[in-house]
Amino acid sequence: MAGPSIFHTEKVCVYYRPDKPSLVETSLIFPKNQIAALIGPSGSGKSTYLRCLNRMNDEVAKVTGKIIYDDVDINTATTNVYRVRQKIGMAFQHPNPFARSIRENLLLAPKQYGMKDKQEMDSTVERVLKDVALWDEVKDDLDKSALALSGGQQQRLCIARTLAVDPDILLLDEPA
Ligand SMILES: Nc1ncnc2c1ncn2[C@@H]1O[C@H](COP(=O)(O)OP(=O)(O)OP(=O)(O)O)[C@@H](O)[C@H]1O
Ligand SMILES: [Mg+2]
Known part of the structure; x- marks a missing residue:
């Protein structure tokens, strides 16, 4: 990897149901100021993984492992998720504007x-x-x-x- 990383994950697993993970021990490193692409077959867990990175899976799944952003693990009970989502924004496959101006x-x-x-x-x-x-x-x-x-x-x-x-x-x- 060229240059410092802004983000890395260590053995991230996602459980939509308790007995079987939908994402298994995923460890990836993302360099600072670069574009990274995740490529894989439909259903392989790209969206699942991406949603972990700003804690969007909180309500739907159990996420284990470390998600290190700027040298801090943000996958902890004491993490301020609002702050995380301010720093780590997300756009989804389908647009979801609010019914406002x-x-x-x-x-x-x-x-x-x-x-x-x-x-x-x-x-x-x-x-x-x-x-x-x-x-x-x-x-x-x-x-x-x-x-x-x-x-x-x-x-x-x-x-x-x-x-x-x-x-x-x-x-x-x-x-x-
Ligand atoms: N909210 C959910 N509840 C239960 N299972 C889910 C949920 N979201 C995803 N899954 C399951 O997790 C697995 C990975 O799905 P995910 O949507 O992350 O795949 P993907 O790689 O983004 O696929 P695609 O390229 O089709 O968007 C699939 O088996 C899917 O059925
Ligand atoms: Mg997807």
Whole structure:
């Protein structure tokens, strides 16, 4: 591996049912500032593994093993999962915008994390929409429902939504 790692897992197992793991002892290392791709057959556990990396399996499965992000194991009972999900954003295969306006989709999380300044909100909306090449299409419709967008536009909005809280890492589960 070239350069330092930002993330690695040690023997991660995922149990959707107690008797049989759906993912077995998966240990991988991800270098900093690089794009890594997970490739494997349908049903092999790519999404399952990816969801472990920001604790999205918490409600549905037992996850054992270590998930080391920035030198800290985030697979522990005392981990602040909200902080983890701020730093490690995710977009899913199917877009899942909130039934709110485009602007609200983008500002819900930043407001949760303390953003109050109107100008900062406006510039965040513009920045992340430009990042996903959606700004020109929606800049006059920011207060319209996100559900009125096309599927591809919704997906770009969902990626922009993750960018709005300045994540270190983006987990992309076949989002295109
Ligand atoms: N919520 C769940 N509850 C129970 N079993 C699940 C759940 N999600 C996934 N599985 C099982 O875990 C295994 C891995 O599924 P996963 O969705 O991670 O595969 P994948 O590699 O992402 O496949 P694909 O390429 O089709 O998206 C499969 O056997 C699947 O049935
Ligand atoms: Mg999958």
